[in-house]
Amino acid sequence: MSDASSPETPPVLEDLGHGIAAIDTGFVRPFFDASHLLIEGGRAAFVDVGTIHSVPGLLAALGAKGLPPEAVDWVIVTHVHLDHAGGAGEMMRRLPNARLVVHPRGARHLVDPSKLWAGASAVFGEEATRRSYGALVPVDPSRVVEAPDGFVLQLGGRPLEFLDTPGHARHHFCVWDEASRSMFTGDTFGLSYRELASERGAFVLPTTTPVQFEPEALLASIDRLVARGPRAMLLTHYSRVVEVERLAGDLVREVGELVALGRGADGRPDRAARLREGVAELQLGWARDHGTPLPDDRVGELLAVDVELNAQGLETWLDRGTTRAAR
Numbered sequence: 001m002s003d004a005s006s007p008e009t010p011p012v013l014e015d016l017g018h019g020i021a022a023i024d025t026g027f028v029r030p031f032f033d034a035s036h037l038l039i040e041g042g043r044a045a046f047v048d049v050g051t052i053h054s055v056p057g058l059l060a061a062l063g064a065k066g067l068p069p070e071a072v073d074w075v076i077v078t079h080v081h082l083d084h085a086g087g088a089g090e091m092m093r094r095l096p097n098a099r100l101v102v103h104p105r106g107a108r109h110l111v112d113p114s115k116l117w118a119g120a121s122a123v124f125g126e127e128a129t130r131r132s133y134g135a136l137v138p139v140d141p142s143r144v145v146e147a148p149d150g151f152v153l154q155l156g157g158r159p160l161e162f163l164d165t166p167g168h169a170r171h172h173f174c175v176w177d178e179a180s181r182s183m184f185t186g187d188t189f190g191l192s193y194r195e196l197a198s199e200r201g202a203f204v205l206p207t208t209t210p211v212q213f214e215p216e217a218l219l220a221s222i223d224r225l226v227a228r229g230p231r232a233m234l235l236t237h238y239s240r241v242v243e244v245e246r247l248a249g250d251l252v253r254e255v256g257e258l259v260a261l262g263r264g265a266d267g268r269p270d271r272a273a274r275l276r277e278g279v280a281e282l283q284l285g286w287a288r289d290h291g292t293p294l295p296d297d298r299v300g301e302l303l304a305v306d307v308e309l310n311a312q313g314l315e316t317w318l319d320r321g322t323t324r325a326a327r
């Protein structure tokens with residue numbers, strides 16, 4: 001994983017209307033990892049917060065909107081992967097009135113982040129984890145709100161509804177904002193790197209990060225998000241996309257191709273290498289079919305981390321053995 005950029009980098013803040021702004025957390029590269037800031041009636045919420053290195057930029061963005069740290073009621077993390085929730089503990093330390101909203105399956109890991117640290121180290125290596133994510137600050141359990149499916153909270157009188165959306169991770173929810181008819185999708189609606197957009201519009205690819213990729217659950221979750229009839233999906237990687245039906249179709253097809261790749265490689269002695277090569281080939285093919293106007297080597301650079309994560313995630317899925325039962 002690449003180095004996080006320095007905290008002095010000024011935040012890139014984009015207004016999306018309806019009191020919503022996307023803030024670049026500065027993680028990995030520009031327009032890779034977003035936090036979303038919602039403001040209603042002078043009260044604020046963040047949805048996903050990047051890493052501890054992102055916190056100064058997020059607070060600067062809040063200040064640029066004319067709000068003090070005391071105006072933040074909610075810090076919401078779509079799931080506890082560290083590019084979404086790594087900065088949650090430090091944010092809570094800096095926001096005296098905020099409560100942290102997290103999936104019931106993720107809550108204990110933000111109170112005691114030792115397992116998150118161990119999990120990230122297993123995927124990225126100890127040294128890279130320290131460099132990319134810095135420290136994980138534990139959160140006082142009295143400030144944690146667990147949001148099960150159907151949970152609704154109010155931001156300055158504006159309802160935000162939580163949908164349990166397993167598939168990318170079992171500790172993942174998405175957040176529905178009826179006021180803007182937008183869905184905050186975390187990683188459930190995949191990744192849409194802006195560099196890979198074409199005349200056809202936004203590019204999307206699924207993320208099968210270890211260790212809880214479940215293809216059937218992911219497809220059901222995508223259906224559930226689309227069934228709301230959103231005007232926009234707000235992805236953490238990277239922010240607003242609007243062609244919801246077309247992108248959902250692309251995602252479903254791509255998940256199917258990853259599953260077929262996994263099944264074809266399973267049981268073979270060179271499974272790991274086959275998966276890496278196969279994922280790289282599929283992802284490049286998707287970008288080419290989409291008409292992405294970048295040379296192959298640049299597409300490869302942009303998607304390198306996702307080759308590794310998606311291949312590792314397919315391996316952990318195959319190791320659980322659920323694929324055989326589903327055949």
Ligand SMILES: [Zn+2]
Binds near residue numbers: 169187
């Ligand atoms: Zn994730």
